[in-house]
Amino acid sequence: MSLDTAQFLADLDRLRQTGAYRTGVHRPTFGAEDMESRHWLAAAMEAAGLEARIDGIGNVLGRHRGPGPHLLAGSHIETQNQAGWLDGVLGVVAALALARAGLPVDVCAYADEEGHWGDFLGSRSLIGAVDEAELDAARNRHDGRPLREALREAGLAGRERLRLEPGRYKGAFELHIEQGTQLERAGMRIGVVTGIVGIRQWRITVTGQQDHTGGTTMAERRDAGLTAVRLLAALDQAMPMAAGPRSVWTTGRIVLEPNAPQIIPGRAEITFSFRDLSLEVMDRMEDCLRRTVQESNRRERCPAVLEPIGHTAPSPCDPTMRAALREAAEQLCPRAWTEMPSGAIHDSQILARVMPVAMLFVPSIGGISHHWTEDTKREDLALGLKVLAEGARRFLAS
Amino acid sequence: MSLDTAQFLADLDRLRQTGAYRTGVHRPTFGAEDMESRHWLAAAMEAAGLEARIDGIGNVLGRHRGPGPHLLAGSHIETQNQAGWLDGVLGVVAALALARAGLPVDVCAYADEEGHWGDFLGSRSLIGAVDEAELDAARNRHDGRPLREALREAGLAGRERLRLEPGRYKGAFELHIEQGTQLERAGMRIGVVTGIVGIRQWRITVTGQQDHTGGTTMAERRDAGLTAVRLLAALDQAMPMAAGPRSVWTTGRIVLEPNAPQIIPGRAEITFSFRDLSLEVMDRMEDCLRRTVQESNRRERCPAVLEPIGHTAPSPCDPTMRAALREAAEQLCPRAWTEMPSGAIHDSQILARVMPVAMLFVPSIGGISHHWTEDTKREDLALGLKVLAEGARRFLAS
Known part of the structure; x- marks a missing residue:
């Protein structure tokens, strides 16, 4: 496994340009900048050897072409309004780095986790929990614009909505910023998530x-x-x-x-x-x-x-996946990691309905999130990627 | 002393017609109906033998023409919006009845106690506590219209503002509805007010x-x-x-x-x-x-x-005036009266800065006030007038 940390950081810097707002990003779901970043991601997936598709609700799914067992990894790529550069994007770009490193990983950007149009529309669609009537009724939470109109303008109307293949995945990983101050206050660099509350x-x-x-x-x-x-x-x-x-x-x-x-x-x-x-x-x-x-x-x-x-309902993380992440963390940053629940909501809680899931946190500077000043130290971003990759490797080998 | 209770009740019924709103009255200060009621009052004062004037802030003051010692008696004649027929008017019409009965009483309707334009503008003007700058700045609390404009349209611009003559009064009485449920709940018909909180x-x-x-x-x-x-x-x-x-x-x-x-x-x-x-x-x-x-x-x-x-600041009622009212109440409705503070504000608290004051309450049905359903039994209104007159007589004789 050869992990290209420099390329991972370069990808984060690249996506930061699309919809840049002060030191953060403004990239609401299905806006021009959001669609640009989805197309960029699909191309990057193909370049990494994955088979990439953007589906009818905007999910970007890159399938590993080799044999299983497979992992699913990802997060969301859109942002809150005038918000940070890492919330969501970090987990997507990290998943891409895992695929580039040769791990049998399907990479996914789950559409609209930030809820501009609904409630986990992307990940719920992937597990078959969204019907057409819900999409017909969905409106933008800020201006009331119909979702169907936005999908049409984004070039997504009429596209098939993908479903995750039953039995394909051994589990799903999501790397995310903490969005709180617990790691920073405790002087820790990695949080192994026990579950989503x-x-x-x-x-x-x-x-x-x-x-x-x-x-x-x-x-x-x-x-x-x-x-x-x-x-x-x-x-x-x-x-x-x-x-x-x-x-x-x-x-x-x-x-x-x-x-x-x-x-x-x-x-x-x-x-x-x-x-x-x-x-x-x-x-x-x-x-x-x-x-x-x-x-x-x-x-x-x-x-x-x-x-x-x-x-x-609470979504506990899978004990075997947690154990793999704990071992990886202890190997790569001994005594500088802790276990903690996620107080915020994430796509992983939707995926947990159909497969084992686990999440990993890196510290948020000052705990700030949903604001353009959101940030994380570059060495913590890189460490997060390494622990995620090592945890995924251990879990696959388990 | 010959008290004309029938005329007193007829006066109340007469004023109820001016600005009638359902079973209540809508007569905000300086509106057409309010000015109509002030002119009616001035004429009624003259008919009762008083020397009546409407001053530059709308106070209607009817001076007793005979020798002193004098009493001041009154309340306000305007109403809250879409409000009751007794709040204020009762005290003005009762004072008029006292004058008709031959008591040496100056009758006054203090302008704008209800605060459509300011804070006790009428009674404060009478004691010299309002300067021209305050009137220049005053605006209607509902629509922001300048007071000066309203005074002009009401025909009051340029009129002198009257001042109470120092030393003229032995004390000031005000009869008012309770605006609470304490009398009703206790089965009492008269409240002798200990003071305004x-x-x-x-x-x-x-x-x-x-x-x-x-x-x-x-x-x-x-x-x-x-x-x-x-x-x-x-x-x-x-x-x-x-x-x-x-x-x-x-x-x-x-x-x-x-x-x-x-x-x-x-x-x-x-x-x-x-x-x-x-x-x-x-x-x-x-x-x-x-x-x-x-x-x-x-x-x-x-x-x-x-x-x-x-x-x-609290405004305690004068002990001698209270004693006179207590004796009158015990004479006219033995054991059906009580002493109580006034929780609401009244012009008497302004007058208390320059002379002894006392207030008398009659029960409010259901405690309702500042609403068009406000009411008091006619026999309680009549009793209130009788106790007020007997109390005033006793105080003058004291």
């Missing part, structure tokens, strides 16, 4: 009685904002007892009505969510949330109603 | 670090929303220990930034206020608030900054 998101609606603050005694009040505050404070006390060591939970949104200084809030709406890698932990956290709301309703004058508004 | 309003700003919920561990977070919740929960625990029996305190407004489900709030802004009749109690509550914020800053990662954004 699941998310459960909830709406809590508290109903009280809107009144003027001057004329309503404390004993008469039904203050929905105050009940919401007490409920959230109770949740803040209870949740650490139910959560796991890497769980996160967040109240991102509170809306009082009418939200005026001298009016007692008649209604409060809270958006609360939690994430963990373990279904068991998530069930415990959900139980804690339900009991806390129930207790609020036992104590308070203003009833609280709890509703789920979107759940995704 | 003071208000201290505050902005609490909590600064944290905006981050994505997925990539930031609980230990790393600086969640401004969570600090705000804990601070408000602490305040909810501490404030009852500092407050008086009739104090109220309210968080009317909470704004998180960016207030998005999957983003850790980087900033939280709270509007908190409290009201009480006692300066000593208000100082204790302020001390409690300051200590709670200080304690939050000792414990939390996200600093909280406390800023005052508007204080009004």
Whole structure:
């Protein structure tokens, strides 16, 4: 295996030019720059000996021409608006470097992971989980433009949507930037991902009685904002007892009505969510949330109603693939790696429905992502590629 | 003293026609209907033997022509938009009934208590607390129209603004609807007001670090929303220990930034206020608030900054005037009256700066006010007038 790190870094620098925005990139899915980068990638795949195709939803799949067992490797190539040069692209270019090094790897850029048009349209299409009606209905999240129109202008209308061949892959790898500060803070250079956390998101609606603050005694009040505050404070006390060591939970949104200084809030709406890698932990956290709301309703004058508004299941990484990556990391950067969950979502969680998956993280400088200042040290990028290649080699040999 | 209750109720019914809106009234200050009601009032004052003038800010003042000691009595005649028929008007028409009954009363409709154009412009002008620059700058709070333009169209431009004659008054009475449910709930028909509460309003700003919920561990977070919740929960625990029996305190407004489900709030802004009749109690509550914020800053990662954004002092009612009203109430509706603070603001708190004041409340059906369904039983309106007149008589004789 001869890994061309210089070519890998040159590829990253090359793609950074397409849609350059300050020191980052603006390359939303199906825009001119995005399509240019997809065509560049297909040509680079062919040059690396792969059989490349761009499919009807924009997936770029380069198939290894030799015998198996095969691996799948990749990530996404489009960016968030005015965002960074590494988010997604890193995993695609690293996969290409693996193929160039002679590993039996199919390389894929899964279309629209960033969700400009939908929810994992590319990777879900590859596993057969997107029907035509969903594409008919899809609109751009920023300007409402129909997806079909964008596909037509991108020259993708009428193309077949590819499906991953059942049984072809021993597993799928994805190298990605961390998009957090855990590696940097711990002085680590590599993160072996234990899995992609699941998310459960909830709406809590508290109903009280809107009144003027001057004329309503404390004993008469039904203050929905105050009940919401007490409920959230109770949740803040209870949740650490139910959560796991890497769980996160967040109240991102509170809306009082009418939200005026001298009016007692008649209604409060809270958006609360939690994430963990373990279904068991998530069930415990959900139980804690339900009991806390129930207790609020036992104590308070203003009833609280709890509703789920979107759940995704956790996607654990494959133990054998993780072991291969751990061994590779210990070989190439001893004691400078750690295991960690991915708090963000990735295409690998879609692929996990049909094959074993594993992910590898490199540090994000200052944890910054989804912003044009996103960056990672070049030596960390190169190390990420090397650990990925060595991990893939070990896994294939296992 | 011969009190014409029938004429008093007829006057209320008459004014209800001007700007009628469903069962209520829409008569914003300086609109055509408002000016019509001011001219009607001036004529009614003259008919009652008073010397009536409408001044340069719309105050309608009817002076008693006989010797003193004099009383001042009145309230406001304009309404909130699409609001009730009694808020303000009751006190003006009752004062007129007192004058008709031969009491030495100057009757006044203080302009714009409802604040369509400013902050107690009429009563403050009468005590010399409004300069021309304030009128130049004043704009309609709904549509931004200059006050000067409205005064011109109302025919008031160039008129002198009247000043209350120093030393002329033994005290000022104001009869008003309660605008709350305390009398109704207690089965009482008359409220003798102990004073108009003071208000201290505050902005609490909590600064944290905006981050994505997925990539930031609980230990790393600086969640401004969570600090705000804990601070408000602490305040909810501490404030009852500092407050008086009739104090109220309210968080009317909470704004998180960016207030998005999957983003850790980087900033939280709270509007908190409290009201009480006692300066000593208000100082204790302020001390409690300051200590709670200080304690939050000792414990939390996200600093909280406390800023005052508007204080009004409490205005206690005059003890001798209160005693006269209590005696009148006990005479006319024994055991069906109570003492209570006014949680809402009234012109009397402005007049209190230059003379003794007292207020009397009649029950509001369902506590409703600032809405066209506002109402009070006719027998309670009549009783309110009788207690006011008897109280005024007793106070004059004291």
